[in-house]
Amino acid sequence: MELNRALEDGQDLETHIDFRDMESAVQITAANIPVDQNTLYFYFGKDVAPNGYFWIFPKGHNKANIGLGVSGLIGKKKSAQSFLDDFMNKHYPNAPVLTKIAGGVPCSITLDKISGPGIMLVGDAARQVNPLSGGGIASGMIGGKIAGTIAGEAIKQNKLDHILTYDKAWQDRLGKRHETFNRIKEGIYNFSDDKFNSIAHSILKIPIEKRTLGKVFTTALMNNPSLLVDIAKVFVV
Ligand SMILES: Cc1cc2nc3c(=O)[nH]c(=O)nc-3n(C[C@H](O)[C@H](O)[C@H](O)COP(=O)(O)OP(=O)(O)OC[C@H]3O[C@@H](n4cnc5c(N)ncnc54)[C@H](O)[C@@H]3O)c2cc1C
Incomplete structure (x- = not known):
């Protein structure tokens, strides 16, 4: 009966994202990168990563994660991979590449609705990435913890529509803060x-x-x- 009520209240989850907010990101792990092992390096600017940033994170033994993210608008004209190739050719032309990952990072505010009858979205699917930094691991885990706790309570109480409280719980925890970060991001783009x-x-x-x-x-x-x-x-x- 509770589930039926939840079903009646339910709406479709709108998951569209503006491609400008879908950052194009690529990262390699490379060897022979002689950087200070206690320093995180960030590069900004139109030559290295317009509307985004470039990073070098030391991983010990002269290995480092090197990558960047640029807005979808930039990536359409010049790919993140091309920016990375330019940087590597210029600074570390002989560095062996050990691993590579690439993908879209949704740098937007959270979806209007992230729960519905029988479904809860977390992580990138819910757009829980910090839109300013593009970091989605910690915030996705926080979203997952909130969702899991609420789902557990719903089952214990046999009140399945309790899962619909997830939207507000996320907004209160990080969602509203991400709206501020998103506005700052738009200012920094300029x-x-x-x-x-x-x-x-x-x-x-x-x-x-x-x-x-x-x-x-x-x-x-x-x-x-x-x-x-x-x-x-x-x-x-
Ligand atoms: C190059 C790059 C560098 C990044 N660096 C950082 C960083 O330094 N710090 C940070 O915080 N964030 C970083 N991010 C962002 C971060 O990786 C994501 O925000 C985070 O991994 C999202 O976690 P998730 O669980 O929501 O999604 P994912 O990690 O994408 O997990 C989704 C999983 O679902 C699986 N899946 C998809 N479809 C199906 C299906 N139909 N059936 C079954 N399984 C399915 C996928 O294979 C995947 O394993 C980076 C992203 C990129 C692309």
Whole structure:
């Protein structure tokens, strides 16, 4: 009976995504990459990863994960793989490639509806990726934990429509925060390389041990007052 009620309340889950929000990403693990093993490297700018970023994450023994993500709009004109090839040919032409992964990363806000009668979406399927960073592992696991807990409660209480509370629980936990990140992402898309450089120079002035996310953000703002205007534009809807 509870399930019937849930079925009556149910609607189709709309899973369409604008291709501009589907980041095109590729990553290799390569050997002979002599980078500092205690540093994560991020590169921004139109030459390396327009509307996205490029990374080198050391993996020990001179191996590293090297990759990038660019917005679907960019990937349509020049693939993520081509950006990666350009970078490798320029900086590490003789590095052996050990593994490669590639795929679409949905960098958007969460779907309007992520549960329905007898179904709960988690992870990329629900668009639970952090739209600013493109990271979807931790947030997908958080979504999965919330969904699993609610599904368990629904079975225990024999109230199957309880699973429909998942949407709000996700929104309260991370979904609303992702909406803010998505607006920031849209603002950052419009930054010129000069602006990125100016932000990087101001961040370099912070002693390494004090480079927390909050300090980075406030320093960037103090040294680039025009950022306040950009941020205001992002948040005025
Ligand atoms: C190149 C690249 C680098 C990335 N780097 C990072 C990173 O550093 N940090 C981070 O947090 N995120 C990263 N991401 C994003 C992250 O990988 C995803 O957000 C995350 O893996 C999503 O997890 P998921 O379980 O939702 O989906 P997936 O990991 O895609 O899992 C879905 C699974 O379902 C299986 N499947 C599909 N269809 C069916 C079917 N019909 N029947 C049965 N099984 C099926 C698939 O084979 C797959 O195993 C990266 C993505 C890419 C492409």
